[in-house]
Amino acid sequence: MKGKSIKVDYLARVEGEGGLQVKIRGDEVKEAKLNIFEPPRFFEAFLRGRKFTEAPDITARICGICPIAYMMSSCHAMEMACGVKVEGPLRDLRRLIYCGEWIESHGLHIYMLHAPDFLGYEDAIGMAKDYPDVVKRGLKLKKIGNDLMILMGGREIHPINIRVGGFYKVPNKKELQKMVEPLKWARDASLETVKWVSTFDFPDFERDYEFVSVSHESEYPIDEGGIASNKGIDIGVEQFLDYFEEHHVKHSTSLQASVKGRGSYMTGPMARYSLNFNKLSKISKEAAKEAGLSKTCNNPFKSIIVRAVETLYACDEALRIIASCEMPDQPYIEIEPQEGVGHGATEAPRGTLYHRYQIDKNGIIKDARIIPPTSQNQSSVEEDLTEFVSKNLNLSHDELTWKCEQAVRNYDPCISCSCHFLKLTIDRE
Amino acid sequence: MESLAKVLKEHPFLEGLEQRHIDFITGCGSNVVFKKDEFLFREGDEANHFYFIRHGKIIIETYIPQKGPIAIQTRETGDVTGWSWLIPPYRWHFDARAVELTRAIALDGKCLRGKMDEDHELGYELMRRFARLMAQRLEATRMQLFDVYGGNTKE
């Protein structure tokens, strides 16, 4: 066999615009590239000169899929810069709305973007013809996540109720209670989801990843904590840039993050799960075990099971918060700006999202740095592709192409988080 | 020619004109008849006459390639038509065609022009009348431009 190449000009069922190119020469994979042609949008540049209070609303617009993550990371960073910590009920409510985003985003990815790959459908709508109840369950699950975001945030995409210091308005206990029954349903549905996705056929494929995620002493990481990895990193969020760097790599023109002096790493559900299994709720742990997962997961195709487990956890966690949460006296803490630098890292459904801001004494942003999860995972995606293709050269071209796409979708890449991505010249050889 | 003088004298267009002027104008006039579809004048031809339509109906039209003749206005019994003889370069800008048997009095424009240059009083009187006529025509044309029947409206 002479050279062949796998080329997907336009990756479907991912958020944003990307392509994929794998060049094969003989039995060797010469090159595997995840091409990002999402146009640059310059968020870090135009954030300069804006007020610190505007960062959550502006950065939310980086990504319509995980706006809460952007809003939260920027809130944390700004609060750190101003020397304030939001705790107590307000923090609980923040975690609650974040759970909504997890349920929605994971629901979307599991049912609409990823599961069709395993069952051989082009999309969820085609899948719905044969599995109507399953798709409806997925939609309803996703909707409950959205409803939680709507209640807490005003709307599901680019919520308007999140601000530096807390919320503009906090729903009352009665309104929160209304979410209990739907969330209980969602918890059951998530459990069903775990069972369902665990029956899929998974390629036998594992890699030794460096898993990186936010790390909290007692909680499963969502909205707060330091940064940890399974290869020895355990740092405060303010040290992020000491350990991680973004750089150009020769074969790609997009910025990719790596662990300084080490190389690629993985963030996202598999990383969180493998680093924090013990912090999952009981029901989630049991479900994971029943689904055949061990305490770590190294098969990226199985990320769909991990996502389902996390969805279950998010429902469970949301219910826990609603049951235990006291309502805050004030919807937000009044924050006076001060000159300084702040860092924030939270767990977007697809991985760690890091923000760093420098503000002046009037709260005007002087410098901004945002490292989204997809940028961090990009090297890992390409390494997965290289290794996966090498091992599966026997597959037909079409089958291999589809599997490669699937390998990218394993990461739930959110390419719209494009502030770091460049247009790539596609090698048309 | 007596009938010619009578028709002209009673025509509203010339109402109030002094007898000597009417006499002069009568001298420039002649009775003409146009059969159906006969042209009174053609676009581009030298404009030598204007017409008092005694009976019948004519159409002022122009010809548009691919569309055929487009009628712009009709003139009928009692109307006056044609002023191109008054304004250089004394050429007709449109076609005029009888759509039915039409009888008219044709006045020799060249003859009148000369007289009007000579006799400014007559010139003024006639110009005044033509100005009024033009104003009427202009108003009617504007109305047509408005497309008053609302052809281009949308819900």
Added chain:
Amino acid sequence: MAEIQKNKKAIGFKDDPMMPRQFMIQRFRRDTVDTFSMELKPVSGPKKFDFKPGQFNMIYVFGVGEVPISISGDPTRPEKLVHTTRAVGNVTKAMDSLKSGRTLGVRGPLGTSWPVEEAEGNDVVLVAGGIGMAPLRPVMYYLLAHRENYGKIVLLYGARTPSDILYQKELEKWRSRLDLEVHITVDRGTGSWRGNVGVVTNLIGRAPFDHLNCTAMVCGPEIMMRFSALGLQKRGVEPADIYVSMERNMKCGIGLCGHCQMGPLFVCKDGPVFRYSDIKEIFTRREY
């Protein structure tokens, strides 16, 4: 001012004036390239649809919306409800795509009417422009049904082109009658057109009627009505003897929604037919 209809009887379904009654399309006829007439029959309830010339109905197309359309049929034959419509917007275009046997919602009859009774003994001049012929056709029917009660009847009708002329066969019939004066003019004479060319106001000057003893009814776009009213006044017709039919944004048709206000008038219930002398002052006001 034309009489205000103190008409509290049901104009909608189940006595609710906002609920349309269902009518079935019995006949659909294309009048011109963008105009069509429909004959409607009530699906249930009274078979007759009594109305006065000049009144309108709110016509509802399922799911698409509702528009005011004047009634263009014969008021002396109320068993047939006829509307002539120009397809210009979504609702009227949707009407255009309907076929016989489909149903429409109807609320009406609504609004004031042309003063056909007050005009008895007078010459009657109708000046129609474009689709404005449709609301005046019921007047013609009425006048012809009571021909002996009127003096001269003159219809002056202007359309853009010969192919835009509505009711051509009927007009031919009327034209051939000795007791009617029918004059038609077009803005652009195309094809084999032998008739008048020029705007309808041109016809007013020479139309044979007694200006001291006449009632004029003018219907067409606002600007055409304005110039027609001027033309009629030049002929010596008193403003009080001129009637026009106005158009404004009508949503409810019954004077409750507020949209069709023109100064103190609700066009839907104080109009659409107004005595020109009553609205002369506000007619030419901008953005009124």
Added chain:
Amino acid sequence: MARERKPKLAVWKFASCDGCQLSLLDCEDELLAVADKITIANFPEASRAVIKGPYDVSLVEGSITTPHDAERIHKVRRASKVLVTIGACATAGGIQALRNFSDVKDFVAIVYPSPEYIVTLNKSTPISDHVFVDYELRGCPINKYQLLEVVSAFLIGRKPIIPPYSVCMECKRKGNICVMVAHGTPCLGPVTQAGCGALCPSYNRGCYGCFGPKETPNTNSLAEWCKKLNVSRDDLTRFFRNFNAYADSFRKESEAHER
């Protein structure tokens, strides 16, 4: 096929955050019904399958920011019978149009270590600057009910009910107490197009204009009043300069207060 042909829908993305097209997937209760009435022919975010054009309706998300996209939009237009732009990026250039107020070269240098790789236009522009747009759906993001309204209206052939009047109309109907009058909170509601359901005021916050300027907006009068509420000139500039910064009236008002 014996059945009536289902209209074909395509979804296109330009520079954007994906949120507006996600709105379609967020119609959880209606998605399958939509798919029943319409063939989703080209929607990469949701499906690998691509059915060739022409398309009866194209939903276009995002703004034009690269030379490549400036050409691609013409192809989209040619392939679409009806083209509906969705969201502030597509209708006004979006948040990325903030670059339009600076030199884009500076921006590239701030964000990217190797500026020479960046191919970008100086300005982020709305779709309507490039091709004819049949219908605009505003918002950052759009309101999914408005999207469904457009689809429903398209299916039956009526005009969608998307009022161009102010947010105040929705706010007052909802019964919200005016945040500007009762709390002195600056609010763009009076000059912003309705459609969001007056969200921000419902959460005690001033409207930040994500649906862009309403019909005949009087931004100047609002700005003058905001000055009385002690809004500084810098804040006024920022007030009008966010997700619809490049929409004409907002742009002019923000520039009027810029120093």
Added chain:
Amino acid sequence: MILVLESGNLQSLFDTLISEKYQIIGPTLDNSALIYDEITNVDDLPVGYTDEQDGGRYRLVKSGGKKYFDYVVGQHTWKRYLYPPEKKLFELKRKGDGFEIVENKQEIHKRAFIGVRACEIEAIRIQDEILLEGPYKDADYERCRQNIFIVAVNCVRPGGTCFCVSMGTGPRATKGFDLAITEIVDNSGHYFLIESGTKAGEKIMKEIKGKEADQNAIETADRLMKEAENKMGRRLDTDDIKELLYRNFESSRWEVVAQRCLNCGNCTLVCPTCFCINIEDISGLEVNSAKRVRKWDSCFTLDHSYIYGGSVRTSAKARYRQWLTHKLASWIDQFGMSGCVGCGRCITWCPVGIDITEEVQAIRESEGKGKIMADKEE
């Protein structure tokens, strides 16, 4: 009969109304603002709150006093309950070649409105005239309007933008109520003077724990209202108002106010008499169902005057002129009464503080000046 009810016994009025199956709608606080909402208890009333009002400005102030009705009117109007902002009128379903109408059968509560001010009673009367007394009735309004029990509260403290005296509508409720209350705090304590205006009112009065009022209390109430009259925040000279506005159709003042007017529609939506609505015919994704919805509309929108091809009133000037001239002038021609009750809401809730009384005065003065100039030239 006039009763005196000790403030501590106000709950007995609530209880009586509830036992008569009334749903009580009254002033209450939500999110630190005054609204009209369902209440059941006197504690739901904004006790100890008062308000400051001016053009474009409203502040609810905690006075710490013990009065229940120390505020004046807020942003909400009773129109919200009688002629709701958004109402589905009916649904339609396709059936064969036709359709059928599914009526919107809604249980409508017997409702008691507590704390209706004199100007608001007049506003309800105006809407009654429009929606019930014309050639056609609004069937839905009629249903909502039935079985409304009105408990008026006389104003003893006018608000900063009130001008009911000018419009002849207040501060005392003289008709159109079932019960009218005057709240008094004086040397003899905190009590309510209650009079009935209808049989229904009398019936309720018999059930509450009041005692017959003495002359002193009646005189105190009279005095308080006289004082209120003299403390009106605004004044509108209604002399010759209709002709004044008709005459000044082309006044340059309209341009001046259009510079400020946001044409946002707020004034019309807070006005208790504005009745403009839109009718929206909507179809669903399932093209077999449709509905008709009635929504509050405003003459400040372009769509309001839309006819084929465009709007009649495109300029902000024309839209403001339409509103003000309609309210104060053409309304009189239409319904035989003014469309303004002097509640001041359009002034307070205008986001930029445009003041109807000021605009009328400006037009009046500009006219005066015009005349003076002309006189001098003569």
